Amino acid sequence: MTGGAGFIGSNFARHILGSHPEDSVVNLDKLTYAGNLENLRDLEKDPRYRFVRGDICDRVVVREAMEGVDAVVHCAAETHVDRSNAGAGEFLTTNVSGTFTLLEAARERKIQRFVAVGTDEVYGSIAKGAARELDPLNPSNPYSASKAAADLLARAYWTTHRLPVVVTRSSNNFGPYQYPEKVIPLFITNALEDTPLPLYGDGKNVRDWLYVLDNCAAIDVVLRKGKDGEIYNIGGGNEVENVVLTRQVLHLLGKPESLITSVKDRPGHDRRYALDSGKVAALGWKPAHSFGAALEATVAWYRDHEAWWKPIKSGAFRAYYEKQYSSR
Numbered sequence: 001m002t003g004g005a006g007f008i009g010s011n012f013a014r015h016i017l018g019s020h021p022e023d024s025v026v027n028l029d030k031l032t033y034a035g036n037l038e039n040l041r042d043l044e045k046d047p048r049y050r051f052v053r054g055d056i057c058d059r060v061v062v063r064e065a066m067e068g069v070d071a072v073v074h075c076a077a078e079t080h081v082d083r084s085n086a087g088a089g090e091f092l093t094t095n096v097s098g099t100f101t102l103l104e105a106a107r108e109r110k111i112q113r114f115v116a117v118g119t120d121e122v123y124g125s126i127a128k129g130a131a132r133e134l135d136p137l138n139p140s141n142p143y144s145a146s147k148a149a150a151d152l153l154a155r156a157y158w159t160t161h162r163l164p165v166v167v168t169r170s171s172n173n174f175g176p177y178q179y180p181e182k183v184i185p186l187f188i189t190n191a192l193e194d195t196p197l198p199l200y201g202d203g204k205n206v207r208d209w210l211y212v213l214d215n216c217a218a219i220d221v222v223l224r225k226g227k228d229g230e231i232y233n234i235g236g237g238n239e240v241e242n243v244v245l246t247r248q249v250l251h252l253l254g255k256p257e258s259l260i261t262s263v264k265d266r267p268g269h270d271r272r273y274a275l276d277s278g279k280v281a282a283l284g285w286k287p288a289h290s291f292g293a294a295l296e297a298t299v300a301w302y303r304d305h306e307a308w309w310k311p312i313k314s315g316a317f318r319a320y321y322e323k324q325y326s327s328r
């Protein structure tokens with residue numbers, strides 16, 4: 001797998017090693033600002049787990065990491081929309097060229113299954129109803145445009161080269177080990193520190209929240225049962241307005257709503273995402289966690305893991321955060 005030191009990747013590595021005793025995992029990760037080996041400490045001693053530090057754009061490293069591998073689950077990416085709005089170069093390099101490098105190596109190595117982990121953001125804002133897999137793509141920001149390019153390229157490798165690719169497009173994930181620039185861990189940790197929660201615009205943007213462990217289970221199902229060349233939407237079925245989510249977080253922590261601070265909206269901010277997940281449901285997957293219980297567990301995890309997030313928030317993140325929100 002790639003990107004295993006990030007949020008979804010680390011949860012996915014733990015999921016695979018925990019639920020498939022016969023499997024082993026090679027984790028190729030560059031350790032960007034978002035990659036953190038603390039996310040994987042508990043796996044380090046497992047003889048079925050191996051970490052390779054490297055860039056997915058590096059052909060030699062990628063080729064070596066794929067030696068003896070049956071399947072690739074490609075999670076590595078630049079993932080933060082605000083950062084892509086500030087500068088898209090790294091997004092194109094990692095998300096597009098990096099995916100290309102992996103696909104080429106997978107062809108050469110005759111990999112039996114390549115899962116390109118993607119996002120619902122490629123469909124753009126959905127005013128009504130729910131996006132289906134063959135709907136037109138309409139990405140609004142450089143992050144989602146780079147992810148659209150990556151998943152279209154991956155599919156093209158099936159159509160043209162018969163590389164057995166499957167693509168997942170999931171909705172917004174939340175859960176343990178998510179880098180605290182993303183809204184849920186940012187709001188939980190800000191609330192724990194009694195600092196303002198910067199809510200974009202009118203707070204009425206809607207996201208369909210998916211607990212990360214449910215996404216990992218879905219990726220696993222697609223990895224094993226998905227049909228070559230197919231795309232699978234993975235939605236949590238939990239559409240929540242940002243302002244409602246913010247109040248829920250504060251309520252769970254017993255903090256006052258006066259911590260909510262309205263900030264100027266993100267440019268190109270999609271209003272609503274919604275997915276039809278019928279195809280992945282037909283493979284036998286459905287979310288195992290309710291939104292309320294998963295949010296409560298997530299809040300509890302950050303409350304109990306200050307030692308994980310405090311160093312992140314007091315390091316380089318601080319300068320980024322101040323620059324991001326001071327002008328709003």
Ligand SMILES: NC(=O)c1ccc[n+]([C@@H]2O[C@H](COP(=O)([O-])OP(=O)(O)OC[C@H]3O[C@@H](n4cnc5c(N)ncnc54)[C@H](O)[C@@H]3O)[C@@H](O)[C@H]2O)c1
Nearest residue numbers: 003005006007008030031032034035055056076077119173
């Ligand atoms: N988080 C979400 O809500 C969400 C939703 C849908 C899809 N996705 C997709 O899931 C995947 C994982 O997202 P995440 O939230 O875990 O991301 P993340 O930002 O937490 O982690 C990304 C990981 O990729 C690694 N990485 C970045 N560039 C690399 C490179 N050039 N070479 C090797 N490793 C590199 C980082 O070090 C990090 O460990 C991404 O493809 C993302 O687009 C995420």
